[in-house]
Amino acid sequence: MFEDIADQLKKAKDIVFVTGAGISQESGIPTFRGKDGLWRKYDPMTLATIDAFYQNPKLVWEWYEERRQNILSAKPNPGHLAIADLEKYRKVSVLTQNIDGLHQRAGSTNVYELHGSIITIKCTVCDLKDTITTNFSQLPPMCKCGNMLRPDVVWFGEALPQDIWKSAIEQSSSCDAMIVVGTSLAVSPANLLPVYAKENGATLIEVNPDKTPMSDIMDLSLRSSAAKALPELVNLVA
Ligand code: APR
Numbered sequence: 001m002f003e004d005i006a007d008q009l010k011k012a013k014d015i016v017f018v019t020g021a022g023i024s025q026e027s028g029i030p031t032f033r034g035k036d037g038l039w040r041k042y043d044p045m046t047l048a049t050i051d052a053f054y055q056n057p058k059l060v061w062e063w064y065e066e067r068r069q070n071i072l073s074a075k076p077n078p079g080h081l082a083i084a085d086l087e088k089y090r091k092v093s094v095l096t097q098n099i100d101g102l103h104q105r106a107g108s109t110n111v112y113e114l115h116g117s118i119i120t121i122k123c124t125v126c127d128l129k130d131t132i133t134t135n136f137s138q139l140p141p142m143c144k145c146g147n148m149l150r151p152d153v154v155w156f157g158e159a160l161p162q163d164i165w166k167s168a169i170e171q172s173s174s175c176d177a178m179i180v181v182g183t184s185l186a187v188s189p190a191n192l193l194p195v196y197a198k199e200n201g202a203t204l205i206e207v208n209p210d211k212t213p214m215s216d217i218m219d220l221s222l223r224s225s226a227a228k229a230l231p232e233l234v235n236l237v238a
Pocket of ligand 1: 025026187
């Protein structure tokens with residue numbers, strides 16, 4: 001079983017990774033739905049929706065600032081580094097649901113942030129978009145146009161950035177292999193990407209200690225952590 005998947009992976013020229021919070025868990029960033037998950041402590045409906053933001057912008061900003069500080073002190077782990085390393089041997093695209101920027105910090109150069117980024121902000125009214133480089137003196141921070149700034153992330157009920165989503169579908173529909181790492185595949189539309197890959201005949205591999213709703217369509221499920229399994233997978237291909 002593993003051998004023939006290994007052969008298919010070795011032959012793959014165009015490899016797409018779909019990643020979620022689990023790949024950053026070994027960098028010390030809590031996942032959302034695991035036992036230490038963020039959603040255990042906070043109700044998503046009170047923090048990650050546009051309504052919640054307008055009802056209590058200060059609380060939502062405090063939550064994101066706490067996460068941003070944690071993320072800035074985190075380091076890419078061997079899972080992120082293995083994906084970056086693979087670019088030396090194959091065409092690699094990373095379609096990530098994470099907003100932590102760790103793939104880019106590990107050296108990956110072809111990263112699509114499906115749910116935005118915690119280090120960029122945008123104005124709620126004008127078209128200002130900027131990278132956060134300092135701590136804010138007040139929360140919520142205000143734009144020079146006089147309106148509130150918001151984290152440049154995708155909240156429940158909001159559309160994904162259309163250009164990024166279009167590219168994600170194209171990449172998933174044309175890759176030879178898709179490796180799904182550290183995601184519960186609980187949130188749409190990102191959880192559709194493995195279906196596009198499967199329809200295109202790609203080899204599907206899942207790296208997750210737990211089963212997911214799409215484990216049945218995977219050609220191989222590695223019940224392992226990202227930091228352990230990904231370096232082994234990359235060694236197969238390198
Ligand atoms: N290595 C690999 N997988 C892991 C690890 C690890 N070390 N630790 C946990 N996991 C797995 C868990 O088993 C779980 O299936 O990672 C997955 C994390 O799932 P979630 O916490 O639901 O995170 P994610 O799938 O990224 O959530 C999707 O939901 O809350 C929204 O916008 C948010 O982008 C997020 C989206």
